[in-house]
Amino acid sequence: MPILTQAHHEHFDEYGYMVIENAVPTELCDAVVDAIFAFLEMDPSDGRNTSDEPRLAQYMNFYPVPNPMDEERRQERITLWRERRALGRGPYPGDPRGWEAKNYGSAELTPLGRKLLGLDLWD
Numbered sequence: 043m044p045i046l047t048q049a050h051h052e053h054f055d056e057y058g059y060m061v062i063e064n065a066v067p068t069e070l071c072d073a074v075v076d077a078i079f080a081f082l083e084m085d086p087s088d089g090r091n092t093s094d095e096p097r098l099a100q101y102m103n104f105y106p107v108p109n110p111m112d113e114e115r116r117q118e119r120i121t122l123w124r125e126r127r128a129l130g131r132g133p134y135p136g137d138p139r140g141w142e143a144k145n146y147g148s149a150e151l152t153p154l155g156r157k158l159l160g161l162d163l164w165d
Contacts, residue, residue: 045154065154081141116160123159124148 045062054060079086122129126143128136149155156162 045157062154066152111160111163119160 046060050060050062075086121127126146126148127140130136151159151161153162157164
């Protein structure tokens, strides 16, 4: 059975996003949230912002490589993932400290993640 159904494609065409149930295990999502709060040295149970610093939010956008595939764009995405760098264009320059590149390996990808990144081609 394909990962993306016709209903997924129709929803994406109409609304610009899709929801893929159980694409990422809950434990991994929880671990990401914990890691973000630890990195920011924040307590997730404390909703008050008592500092002069703004609160940060991270949004993740997953979308398939366009069809027909733009090979240059696909290779750029793969390189950014391997080197743990942000795209660095427009208003989102990425982390100037290079924290992820210095402290972590590349993310482990599920079969769906490999396809979304462009490592594996869609059937």
